[in-house]
Amino acid sequence: xxxxxxxxxxxxxxxxxxxxxxxxxxxxxxxxxxxxxxxxxxxxxxxxxxxxxxxxxxxxxxxxxxxxxxxxxxxxxxxxxxxxxxxxxxxxxxxxxxxxxxxxxxxxxxxxxxxxxxxxxxxxxxxxxxxxxxxxxxxxxxxxxxxxxxxxxxxxxxxxxxxxxxxxxxxxxxxxxxxxxxxxxxxxxxxxxxxxxxxxxxxxxxxxxxxxxxxxxxxxxxxxxxxxxxxxxxxxxxxxxxxxxxxxxxxxxxxxxxxxxxxxxxxxxxxxxxxxxxxxxxxxxxxxxxxxxxxxxxxxxxxxxxxxxxxxxxxxxxxxxxxxxxxxxxxxxxxxxxxxxxxxxxxxxxxxxxxxxxxxxxxxxxxxxxxxxxxxxxxxxxxxxxxxxxxxxxxxxxxxxxxxxxxxxxxxxxxxxxxxxxxxxxxxxxxxxxxxxxxxxxxxxxxxxxxxxxxxxxxxxxxxxxxxxxxxxxxxxxxxxxxxxxxxxxxxxxxxxxxxxxxxxxxxx
Amino acid sequence: xxxxxxxxxxxxxxxxxxxxxxxxxxxxxxxxxxxxxxxxxxxxxxxxxxxxxxxxxxxxxxxxxxxxxxxxxxxxxxxxxxxxxxxxxxxxxxxxxxxxxxxxxxxxxxxxxxxxxxxxxxxxxxxxxxxxxxxxxxxxxxxxxxxxxxxxxxxxxxxxxxxxxxxxxxxxxxxxxxxxxxxxxxxxxxxxxxxxxxxxxxxxxxxxxxxxxxxxxxxxxxxxxxxxxxxxxxxxxxxxxxxxxxxxxxxxxxxxxxxxxxxxxxxxxxxxxxxxxxxxxxxxxxxxxxxxxxxxxxxxxxxxxxxxxxxxxxxxxxxxxxxxxxxxxxxxxxxxxxxxxxxxxxxxxxxxxxxxxxxxxxxxxxxxxxxxxxxxxxxxxxxxxxxxxxxxxxxxxxxxxxxxxxxxxxxxxxxxxxxxxxxxxxxxxxxxx
Numbered sequence: 001x002x003x004x005x006x007x008x009x010x011x012x013x014x015x016x017x018x019x020x021x022x023x024x025x026x027x028x029x030x031x032x033x034x035x036x037x038x039x040x041x042x043x044x045x046x047x048x049x050x051x052x053x054x055x056x057x058x059x060x061x062x063x064x065x066x067x068x069x070x071x072x073x074x075x076x077x078x079x080x081x082x083x084x085x086x087x088x089x090x091x092x093x094x095x096x097x098x099x100x101x102x103x104x105x106x107x108x109x110x111x112x113x114x115x116x117x118x119x120x121x122x123x124x125x126x127x128x129x130x131x132x133x134x135x136x137x138x139x140x141x142x143x144x145x146x147x148x149x150x151x152x153x154x155x156x157x158x159x160x161x162x163x164x165x166x167x168x169x170x171x172x173x174x175x176x177x178x179x180x181x182x183x184x185x186x187x188x189x190x191x192x193x194x195x196x197x198x199x200x201x202x203x204x205x206x207x208x209x210x211x212x213x214x215x216x217x218x219x220x221x222x223x224x225x226x227x228x229x230x231x232x233x234x235x236x237x238x239x240x241x242x243x244x245x246x247x248x249x250x251x252x253x254x255x256x257x258x259x260x261x262x263x264x265x266x267x268x269x270x271x272x273x274x275x276x277x278x279x280x281x282x283x284x285x286x287x288x289x290x291x292x293x294x295x296x297x298x299x300x301x302x303x304x305x306x307x308x309x310x311x312x313x314x315x316x317x318x319x320x321x322x323x324x325x326x327x328x329x330x331x332x333x334x335x336x337x338x339x340x341x342x343x344x345x346x347x348x349x350x351x352x353x354x355x356x357x358x359x360x361x362x363x364x365x366x367x368x369x370x371x372x373x374x375x376x377x378x379x380x381x382x383x384x385x386x387x388x389x390x391x392x393x394x395x396x397x398x399x400x401x402x403x404x405x406x407x408x409x410x411x412x413x414x415x416x417x418x419x420x421x422x423x424x425x426x427x428x429x430x431x432x433x434x435x436x437x438x439x440x441x442x443x444x445x446x447x448x449x450x451x452x453x454x455x456x457x458x459x460x461x462x463x464x465x466x467x468x469x470x471x472x473x474x475x476x477x478x479x480x481x482x483x484x485x486x487x488x489x490x491x492x493x494x495x496x497x498x499x500x501x502x503x504x505x506x507x508x509x
Numbered sequence: 510x511x512x513x514x515x516x517x518x519x520x521x522x523x524x525x526x527x528x529x530x531x532x533x534x535x536x537x538x539x540x541x542x543x544x545x546x547x548x549x550x551x552x553x554x555x556x557x558x559x560x561x562x563x564x565x566x567x568x569x570x571x572x573x574x575x576x577x578x579x580x581x582x583x584x585x586x587x588x589x590x591x592x593x594x595x596x597x598x599x600x601x602x603x604x605x606x607x608x609x610x611x612x613x614x615x616x617x618x619x620x621x622x623x624x625x626x627x628x629x630x631x632x633x634x635x636x637x638x639x640x641x642x643x644x645x646x647x648x649x650x651x652x653x654x655x656x657x658x659x660x661x662x663x664x665x666x667x668x669x670x671x672x673x674x675x676x677x678x679x680x681x682x683x684x685x686x687x688x689x690x691x692x693x694x695x696x697x698x699x700x701x702x703x704x705x706x707x708x709x710x711x712x713x714x715x716x717x718x719x720x721x722x723x724x725x726x727x728x729x730x731x732x733x734x735x736x737x738x739x740x741x742x743x744x745x746x747x748x749x750x751x752x753x754x755x756x757x758x759x760x761x762x763x764x765x766x767x768x769x770x771x772x773x774x775x776x777x778x779x780x781x782x783x784x785x786x787x788x789x790x791x792x793x794x795x796x797x798x799x800x801x802x803x804x805x806x807x808x809x810x811x812x813x814x815x816x817x818x819x820x821x822x823x824x825x826x827x828x829x830x831x832x833x834x835x836x837x838x839x840x841x842x843x844x845x846x847x848x849x850x851x852x853x854x855x856x857x858x859x860x861x862x863x864x865x866x867x868x869x870x871x872x873x874x875x876x877x878x879x880x881x882x883x884x885x886x887x888x889x890x891x892x893x894x895x896x897x898x899x900x901x902x903x904x905x906x907x908x909x910x911x912x913x914x915x916x917x918x919x920x921x922x923x924x925x926x927x928x929x930x931x932x933x934x935x936x937x938x939x940x941x942x
Binding site for chain 2: 144173174177229233366369370376378379384388411414496499
């Protein structure tokens with residue numbers, strides 16, 4: 001299953017609708033007027049179905065797209081390492097060649113082109129860059145103070161209109177710490193106060209002046225939804241308004257999706273109307289024309305409509321097995337898919353269903369008991385879900401946890417082994433790499449060490465499943481982004497500059 | 510009933526409890542653990558050693574320890590590692606069952622920021638599900654600490670074994686707990702100076718009260734800022750009999766605590782101490798121990814800007830006594846993970862082991878009975894499959910007061926019930942009988 005966003009109906013006639021839209025001057029804000037030529041010009045340019053997709057996705061005129069550019073890289077050959085591919089193999093004494101941002105070859109006795117940088121990694125280990133499906137770095141940054149609290153738009157149970165990317169502070173020191181721990185990709189989600197919290201965004205742990213510079217190009221966005229206690233507590237108990245109960249939660253989702261479905265139909269019909277106008281038949285087109293232009297935009301419904309079209313992936317904070325089953329019914333009712341449950345403490349109780357429906361579970365190794373819906377945790381959860389064949393993922397939701405994901409995966413693996421569950425090292429590594437990549441819709445680009453994949457990888461000082469190992473070097477798209485032995489290859493944030501007396505700078509942050 | 514009278518009542522009832530445990534009383538078992546590499550902590554490791562456990566106490570440890578002919582169960586621990594049980598210097602095990610369920614939280618008193626007389630013991634729940642889960646991970650002893658406010662109350666040293674709190678208690682009222690920094694400032698009017706003023710006032714009143722007890726009972730004293738019970742509870746602190754464990758992070762806040770402690774002859778212990786490495790020399794000079802959380806690296810508050818992974822290593826290098834704590838209750842067994850990460854960032858292995866065993870025992874004044882594998886000490890032992898800090902290792906046997914802890918916990922029950930999902934019989938019919 002690839003994760004690329006499916007363009008909406010790649011029909012050439014869709015251009016008519018876009019031309020119609022642009023002709024109406026809908027994008028005639030000052031910003032749009034200054035937009036690049038290709039976004040506002042002729043029908044032939046507009047014939048790109050991608051532009052229709054962007055329009056429906058809320059990225060019109062090229063706004064809100066990634067401005068990431070890989071850092072400079074040279075062909076690099078890592079030699080003599082234990083290469084943990086997360087694709088089934090662990091190669092001892094293995095080599096890996098990367099060039100042009102991609103992995104070229106993984107094997108033994110490799111050579112690179114002239115000028116290749118050779119890294120002797122004998123005795124060391126190489127893994128794919130670690131991926132966290134659940135982070136609030138940048139939106140709940142350090143320092144954690146009221147003015148940096150940008151995770152929960154807890155003003156309404158449905159805030160599908162907010163985008164986490166709009167909250168991200170690129171200067172969060174947490175990004176540099178995650179990078180130094182081997183994390184290369186992370187999904188930033190809105191919080192769980194709301195039933196529908198808003199859109200999440202996938203970032204790279206590259207230093208950026210802007211969030212756009214950190215955005216993983218063409219990564220699907222996420223919709224954060226939350227089950228259970230949190231929305232109930234925030235609204236029912238905190239504000240004396242719905243939802244106060246779990247049935248209130250469910251009504252809230254359903255009402256939102258009923259409206260979203262109506263909105264989607266209206267927009268899709270309008271787009272189709274444009275197409276049909278071309279074909280000169282159908283009343284829908286008359287309606288569309290008769291309405292005097294495109295339907296009115298609604299940011300919240302726009303996001304949910306994209307969920308219904310399958311272009312935004314649902315990431316659902318949901319602890320209890322019975323509530324996961326309710327959410328799967330909700331998804332069934334409205335015809336969308338849940339990509340991953342998060343904080344899925346009780347996934348082990350429903351692992352057969354998750355496996356059958358290919359729904360991932362993002363889990364902790366041993367967090368439990370901080371609230372009642374987290375009471376039934378078992379440290380074998382991840383191993384059990386994995387054994388059942390459902391996509392098992394270790395996530396963190398923590399600025400500290402994201403710095404020890406290799407250790408947590410190891411602990412989950414050893415907990416499984418101790419219980420007699422046959423978990424392999426490659427499988428455990430996939431919990432923080434390949435499976436996470438799949439949940440983010442990026443498994444065609446990252447998550448394993450295979451030729452053609454992005455050269456996102458970590459060289460560890462020793463076995464990454466040992467408590468004593470450290471990330472020596474981290475590469476993103478073939479570029480060395482972090483080097484433990486070189487202070488000039490260790491990004492630091494603006495925030496931390498000069499904030500302590502000089503005696504307090506540096507060292508093992 | 511006000512919060513104050515409630516805490517007063519707690520303090521009175523706690524005072525009636527048995528002050529010490531009687532190890533081995535519950536289920537004496539004589540045990541010989543043979544063949545392991547034993548880390549006594551008080552001395553160098555011994556390979557292939559024998560540890561004799563009799564009546565809940567360590568009877569002998571060494572290479573040439575003869576195993577008495579009868580009534581000793583021999584446990585072959587060839588290739589294993591034996592350490593003292595881990596001692597977490599501060600958790601809320603037994604005081605908190607479910608963090609967000611207030612009816613299960615008995616670690617903090619709301620309202621007045623000064624609760625010196627608050628004693629955690631009567632609220633301690635020996636049936637907490639946290640107890641079996643943590644001890645199976647190798648934690649045998651913890652100090653149950655109150656939280657919040659300026660002076661949170663008194664903590665007790667507890668063995669994670671026993672049917673009643675009396676049976677579990679190692680040392681009640683083993684420490685007075687305080688907080689200093691933004692939290693304490695917020696609780697006392699919004700400035701650190703207000704928190705320090707209040708702390709000084711309370712200590713001052715306690716000192717005054719001690720020398721004016723008769724006048725106090727006659728009602729012939731100047732107004733005092735806290736109740737009689739609080740004043741009484743602070744006497745062991747002023748006498749230096751128990752430490753004042755202060756949760757504090759910023760370097761300047763730590764120095765403020767040291768100043769106040771010196772003024773009143775109080776023996777401080779710094780807890781968390783995120784920026785302690787910045788004042789390591791002062792801490793070493795005054796012989797002030799620090800209880801650290803090694804997995805700390807983010808400037809996540811303006812009092813924690815100096816956070817760094819090698820805090821423990823730097824303190825140790827400077828000669829500061831370092832204990833490692835999990836700073837968790839549900840996952841106190843991660844104390845070994847914390848110690849392992851301290852090693853990753855430079856703390857010597859032996860120092861890390863001491864930081865989770867003997868040092869906490871010393872801090873709370875129970876090192877005569879706890880913290881190392883020596884004849885006469887309480888037999889709290891863990892048999893590890895390997896390096897106790899390594900992720901691949903597990904606590905294969907936990908021996909608490911000489912008794913092998915059964916492999917039972919709520920988590921294990923859940924695992925058993927859901928180990929398989931096949932068959933038509935609902936999981937509800939499995940286990941629980």
